[in-house]
Amino acid sequence: xxxxxxxxxxxxxxxxRDLIVETARAAFASKGVxxxxxxxxxxxxxxxxxxxxxxxxxxxxxxxxxxxDVEQLARNADKRVRARYPLKALGEWLRELALFSxxxxxxxxxxxxxxxxxxxxxxxxxxxxxxxxxxxxxxxxETGQIRADVTAEDVFLLANAVxxxxxxxxGTELLEKHIAILLRxxxxxxxxx
Amino acid sequence: xxxxxxxxxxxxxxxxRDLIVETARAAFASKGVxxxxxxxxxxxxxxxxxxxxxxxxxxxxxxxxxxxDVEQLARNADKRVRARYPLKALGEWLRELALFSxxxxxxxxxxxxxxxxxxxxxxxxxxxxxxxxxxxxxxxxETGQIRADVTAEDVFLLANAVxxxxxxxxGTELLEKHIAILLRxxxxxxxxx
DNA sequence: GACATAAACGGACACCATGTCCACTTATTC
DNA sequence: GAATAAGTGGACATGGTGTCCGTTTATGTC
Numbered sequence: 188x189x190x191x192x193x194x195x196x197x198x199x200x201x202x203x204r205d206l207i208v209e210t211a212r213a214a215f216a217s218k219g220v221x222x223x224x225x226x227x228x229x230x231x232x233x234x235x236x237x238x239x240x241x242x243x244x245x246x247x248x249x250x251x252x253x254x255x256d257v258e259q260l261a262r263n264a265d266k267r268v269r270a271r272y273p274l275k276a277l278g279e280w281l282r283e284l285a286l287f288s289x290x291x292x293x294x295x296x297x298x299x300x301x302x303x304x305x306x307x308x309x310x311x312x313x314x315x316x317x318x319x320x321x322x323x324x325x326x327x328x329e330t331g332q333i334r335a336d337v338t339a340e341d342v343f344l345l346a347n348a349v350x351x352x353x354x355x356x357x358g359t360e361l362l363e364k365h366i367a368i369l370l371r372x373x374x375x376x377x378x379x380x
Numbered sequence: 381x382x383x384x385x386x387x388x389x390x391x392x393x394x395x396x397r398d399l400i401v402e403t404a405r406a407a408f409a410s411k412g413v414x415x416x417x418x419x420x421x422x423x424x425x426x427x428x429x430x431x432x433x434x435x436x437x438x439x440x441x442x443x444x445x446x447x448x449d450v451e452q453l454a455r456n457a458d459k460r461v462r463a464r465y466p467l468k469a470l471g472e473w474l475r476e477l478a479l480f481s482x483x484x485x486x487x488x489x490x491x492x493x494x495x496x497x498x499x500x501x502x503x504x505x506x507x508x509x510x511x512x513x514x515x516x517x518x519x520x521x522e523t524g525q526i527r528a529d530v531t532a533e534d535v536f537l538l539a540n541a542v543x544x545x546x547x548x549x550x551g552t553e554l555l556e557k558h559i560a561i562l563l564r565x566x567x568x569x570x571x572x573x
Numbered sequence: 574g575a576c577a578t579a580a581a582c583g584g585a586c587a588c589c590a591t592g593t594c595c596a597c598t599t600a601t602t603c
Numbered sequence: 604g605a606a607t608a609a610g611t612g613g614a615c616a617t618g619g620t621g622t623c624c625g626t627t628t629a630t631g632t633c
Contacts, residue, residue: 197629200581223619234583239621296489303548337561345558348545352537355496365538368530372565390600390609418590427612432592 204241206231212252219292220249246309249297257312260287264319273327274374280323281346281366284316288350295351302344317343334375345369397434399424405445412485413442439502442490450505453480457512466520467567473516474539474559477509481543488544495537510536527568538562 196204210231214222224245228238242248263283270276288294301310302317321339328335349365389397403424407415417438421431435441456476463469481487494503495510514532521528542558 197580199629203581224621225619228583235621236584236623237582240581243621245620299545299548336557341554341557341561344545344554345542345561348541349538351544352492352541355492361534361537364529364534368534368538368565369561370565372561372563392600393610396610416590417592421612428592429594429613430611433610436592438591 200241203231203233203237207233207238207241207248208251211248215249215252215291220245220297221293224248244307246297246301246307249291249294250307250309250312253291253294254312256287256290257316260284261315261319264323268322268326270326273323273330274332274370277323277327277333277342277373278366278370280320281342281349281369282362284320284346285350285353285362285366288347289354292354295347295354298347299344299351302347320346331375333373337373342373393434396424396426396430400426400431400434400441401444404441408442408445408484413438413490414486417441437500437502439490439494439500442484442487443500443502443505446484446487447505449480449483450509453477454508454512457516461515461519463519466516466523467525467563470516470520470526470535470566471559471563473513474535474542474562475555477513477539478543478546478555478559481540482547485547488540488547491540492537492544495540513539524568526566530566535566 195201207227211222211227214227214230224238225235228235231238238248242251260283264280267276267280288298297309298313298316301307301313304310305314317339320343324333324337324339324342327333328337346369349362349369353362353365388394400420404415404420407420407423417431418428421428424431431441435444453476457473460469460473481491490502491506491509494500494506497503498507510532513536517526517530517532517535520526521530539562542555542562546555546558
C-alpha cells in the first residue's frame with residue numbers, strides 16, 4: 188500500500204527520493220515539521236523542483252518522513268489490543284502517541300488539519316492512527332471499563348490536543364497528569380488508573 | 381493598567397492606533413490571528429511602519445484587539461466565582477473560554493506560546509485568563525468537588541487544548557462532550573456534571 | 574556502443590509576508 | 604508662525620513557497 192502501482196522510479200530518482208526523505212526526517216525532528224523545504228533541498232543537494240516533484244505538498248513529505256515511526260507505533264498497538272487491562276493499555280497507547288508527537292514539533296497541528304480535510308497520504312496515515320486508537324478502545328468498551336458514548340474520534344482528538352499543548356518543552360510529569368485526567372473522564376464509573 | 385504611563389499620544393497617532401486595532405480585530409475574527417499585517421495596514425490606509433511602531437510584535441496587536449472580549453469574559457467569570465455549584469460553574473467557564481477561542485482562529489496557538497515564554501502584553505492577558513480559571517477552580521476545591529491535585533495551569537492548558545482541537549469548524553456537540561470528559565477527569569469521586 | 578526518448582533535474586522566477594530604516598511630514602508648544 | 608519632537612509611509616532586505624521550463628541523464632533498443 189505504500190509504494191504506488193506505477194512503474195518503478197528511475198535509479199537516480201529513487202536515490203534522490205530516499206535522500207530527501209531521510210534528510211527531511213532529520214530536519215523535522217530537529218526543527219519541527221515546518222522546517223524550510225528550500226533548505227532541506229539544499230542540504231540534500233537537489234533543486235527545489237526535484238523535491239516538489241516527489242512531494243507536491245509538505246504533508247506528503249511529512250507522511251513519508253514519519254512512516255517508519257508510525258509503523259512501529261502500529262506494531263506496539265497491536266500488542267495492546269489483547270492486553271489484560273484495556274484501560275491501562277489505552278493509557279499506554281495515549282502516552283506513546285503523545286511522546287511520538289513530541290518528536291516532531293508542530294505535528295499535532297498537521298494531524299488536526301488532516302482530520303478535517305481528508306485527502307492525501309498524510310491524512311491516510313492519520314486515519315490509520317485513529318483506527319489503531321479505535322482498536323484499543325473497543326476492548327475497553329467490551330469489558331465495560333470505558334463509557335459507551337466515547338468514540339475513537341473523541342479519544343484521538345483529545346490525545347492529539349494534549350500532545351499539542353505539551354509539545355513546547357514541558358516535563359513529562361504534566362503529560363502523565365493530563366493523560367490521567369483524560370482516562371478518568373473516559374472511564375465509566377470510578378475505575379482507578 | 382491598560383494605558384501606559386507615558387505621555388498621551390499625539391492626536392493623529394491616537395486615531396491611527398484605534399483604527400488599526402479595530403481593523404485588526406475584524407481581520408483576526410474573519411481570517412484568524414495569522415492574518416497578514418501588511419494587508420491590515422493597507423486596509424487602514426497607513427504604512428507598515430506605522431503599524432509596527434504601535435505594535436512591535438503581532439502579539440501586541442492581538443492583545444489590543446481582543447482586550448474588550450477578555451474584559452467581558454472576566455466580568456462573567458467574576459459572577460461564577462460565587463456560584464452555588466462550582467463544578468457546573470467551571471464547566472460554563474470552560475465553555476465560554478472555548479467559544480471565545482473559536483472566534484479568533486489560531487488563538488490557542490498563541491496562548492500556548494505565551495504560556496511558555498512569559499513577556500509582553502499578550503502574555504499578561506493570558507496570565508489574567510489563567511488567574512480567572514484559578515478563581516473559579518478554588519471554590520470547587522473548597523467544596524471538595526474538585527480534586528486537590530489539579531492546578532489552574534492544568535485546567536487552563538487542557539481547556540485551551542480542547543478549544544484548539546475544535547477550532548476548525550466542528551459542531552458544538554463535540555465541544556460539550558469533550559468538556560464533559562474533562563470535568564469528569566477533574567472532579568473527585570463520581571460527581572455528576 | 575550509439576541512439577532515441579521519456580523521465581528527471583535544477584534553479585530562476587513570481588509571489589507574498591515580515592520587520593527595519595530613514596527621509597519626510599505634521600501636531601503641538603511657546 | 605517658527606522650532607521641534609512625534610509620527611508617518613513606503614522602499615528595501617530577507618526568507619519562504621510553489622511553478623515553470625530549458626537542460627541533462629538513465630534506460631531500452633538496435
